[in-house]
């Protein structure tokens with residue numbers, strides 16, 4: 285049975301069909317942000333505690349309080365405790381009707397009567413209201429309730445997901461929790477493949493994990509290679525802005541070389557391509573224009589004669605995870621080219637159904653799909669935006685993680701129909717989030733600044749109502765990149781000291 289919490293009261297402007305207030309029973313554990321229910325002639329009226337006020341007659345008049353407190357505290361004269369009471373204000377969310385095993389929401393046309401009892405929210409009703417499902421991804425606990433937040437995978441991913449928060453708020457932690465859920469998911473529930481662009485090498489720890497390790501493949505950035513036969517002028521132009529006049533010529537040459545590869549079993553490199561351009565009959569202007577992108581292509585050292593790594597067709601598998609750990613690469617341009625290539629391949633392979641439905645998670649997404657940058661300077665921007673716009677048709681779900689939402693492409697962000705927001709304090713970022721996340725009001729946006737590490741708000745497609753969630757602990761092994769500063773400082777000084785001592789010893793031995 286659900287606990288009684290209080291009684292609906294009559295105020296100047298409530299109860300109405302939109303809001304009411306109730307006075308809390310003594311010791312009643314009601315909290316701001318809690319879901320509660322009461323009844324009207326229509327049935328269950330479901331609501332949300334939007335604020336709590338406390339009052340006490342004895343403290344209403346400032347001058348008498350001041351007067352008493354000058355001599356002795358009021359509590360020594362009067363039974364003040366027994367005059368304290370609390371009032372909860374409730375936003376009415378809907379009428380909930382039970383049909384079969386589940387509850388369905390409909391509109392409220394009658395307010396609850398003053399005097400009606402308010403009780404705790406029924407667990408099944410609460411889950412149905414928010415849209416939690418038994419085989420959903422368990423990300424944590426619904427705040428103020430003992431209810432697991434099990435988010436429907438399809439609703440979470442189908443129309444893309446953005447995880448936004450300031451640095452250190454727990455984005456990667458949350459992403460890892462989500463990945464554990466995907467890896468744990470049984471076949472019967474429908475498993476997706478996961479591909480991660482891991483910028484800081486945070487996800488490679490999964491490989492060492494005894495439970496998850498066998499489902500993980502980690503590929504280091506410097507080992508990523510693209511075979512020459514995959515090159516085409518469309519790709520090259522998106523990476524290095526090949527002038528339009530050169531694209532046709534380049535395409536012709538590449539096609540020629542591919543045919544030769546096939547028929548004569550010859551292998552080519554970027555150098556061979558450069559030579560062909562040099563010796564071809566293309567006009568000098570175009571030739572010159574083509575050289576810059578070709579030299580750039582050569583300098584990032586990514587194209588090989590035939591070696592392909594990763595082999596997406598074989599390595600993107602249901603219920604498994606492919607981590608592209610780019611933390612060993614310094615060259616930002618190379619990282620962008622890699623992300624562009626992988627995203628493009630995933631899109632194409634998925635469109636042809638050659639890989640399973642896939643969740644493509646991009647960390648530091650503002651670097652790969654920045655708001656302010658022409659596509660030419662940002663090899664990966666247009667393809668990420670394309671996945672954001674069209675990926676859903678093909679079962680390719682995008683997950684973007686960013687600590688700089690302001691710098692993240694608005695096209696991408698607006699296509700992410702679910703936002704998970706952790707702590708954010710920068711006013712520009714907050715404003716941007718408020719504008720781009722549907723269903724987030726200014727009241728909620730304000731509470732984003734007071735979230736603690738590990739607390740988040742989920743809004744959008746994945747839930748029927750914005751909720752606060754306490755993200756659960758990780759089950760998998762975590763690798764810390766970088767020790768805490770004080771430990772590094774101690775290690776540094778003790779090493780320095782040792783070498784001083786060693787020097788002294790050496791000197792003594794010499795003398």
Ligand SMILES: Nc1ncnc2c1ncn2[C@@H]1O[C@H](COP(=O)(O)OP(=O)(O)OP(=O)(O)O)[C@@H](O)[C@H]1O
Nearest residue numbers: 450451452453454455456457687737738755756757
């Ligand atoms: N729900 C949680 N429970 C326990 N610890 C957490 C939780 N969320 C985050 N942490 C811890 O807080 C720290 C910062 O988290 P995390 O690395 O995920 O932040 P981030 O938002 O990804 O930061 P950055 O922007 O720097 O990548 C980590 O040590 C992490 O383990």
Ligand SMILES: [Mg+2]
Nearest residue numbers: 455456457486
């Ligand atoms: Mg992170």
